[in-house]
Amino acid sequence: MCFWLGLENMRDKVSGAQRWVVKIGSALLTADGKGLDRGAMAVWVEQMVALRAQGVELVLVSSGAVAAGMSRLGWTARPSAIHELQAAAAIGQMGLVQAWESSFGEHGRRTAQILLTHDDLSDRKRYLNARSTLRTLVELDVVPVINENDTVVTDGIRFGDNDTLAALVANLVEADLLVILTDRDGMFDADPRNNPDAQLIHEARADDPALDAVAGGVGGALGRGGMQTKLRAARLAARSGAHTVIVGGAIEQVLARLKAGELLGTLLVPERGMLAARKQWLAGHLQTRGTLVLDDGAVKALVSDRKSLLPVGVKAVQGSFRRGEMVVCVAPDGREVARGLVNYSALEAQKIIGRPSDEIERLLGYVDEPELVHRDNLILVQ
């Protein structure tokens, strides 16, 4: 079976990527169940700090809470009772974030803990809230360390779904690259545990149906998802135009070498570019809930200058919508010019339209964003 795309410039997409989501699985982080592998963590941190110094924005998705908790509790076998796994995750999460915090701290870097669920990211309002927190953290030069909130959902600990969570995070922060570090060198054309002759797949299209057959098996003793969830994650990340690399976390200087354009692991390529993918996602998925009537200046700012919509350029608000819902933007003559995800509810929007953004705090008592609709969340009607 041959997946080689023969596209030499594909690795440029990896080395040129400006925003990376790096996901590290339990199998790697916990040295086969003997607690957190702090030495390995320090080596990845060193590389992530170097990437940051080269201008790469980083978000880390770290598994390992259950495994770290099991080791703190002295449990040698993974329990099957979900409530025990949840308790282990709650205990282990403390050690996990402490370890990342102190390791990044040695390089003068700060970290922040974010616990998310898939449901959080399918709810429009929570999606925008998570997005603005993460954007702000990245702007503040802090590395967000994300795990699933295992106390309130159990999919992650049942199915090893942190791969999917990492892909959803890649969509959320509009990453151009998702790097999934695992205990194998990448995706092989058969499960290497049972097939010693299995060959590493270097490159493939994320949507190639032939990959389903090779990613069939489930994961190891600590990790749970195996290649299946990694492939699903790559496909999800591809929906917002991100490339995915599945690669061995133990490979020496793995992140630094990927940045240098070296051919490591398995590169899964999206079918569409980032902007086209995001606009298609916006266009396809949402019902509209209201209308914003713009003045001529705002129409020009959106259509000719490709800017965000600020409250100052809106003359009227129609309909009833909440933060995160889709609204239609019309010109003074009623012609639709764009649609997008709105940052404020209809009631809030009523209070801030026609006003400069620096007055939002005085008018509402808080500020979510200076824009009413951010240009990344806006599709122009051609």
Ligand SMILES: Nc1ncnc2c1ncn2[C@@H]1O[C@H](COP(=O)(O)OP(=O)(O)O)[C@@H](O)[C@H]1O
């Ligand atoms: N085609 C394949 N190529 C590589 N690994 C595979 C494949 N199919 C199944 N696997 C298994 O997936 C495991 C990695 O997944 P998992 O245990 O969930 O790790 P992680 O904790 O890193 O998410 C590997 O150890 C490997 O045995």
Ligand SMILES: N[C@@H](CCC(=O)OP(=O)(O)O)C(=O)O
């Ligand atoms: N939230 C869980 C992650 C579940 C899991 O097994 O994920 P992974 O090792 O990435 O396949 C934990 O931190 O233990």
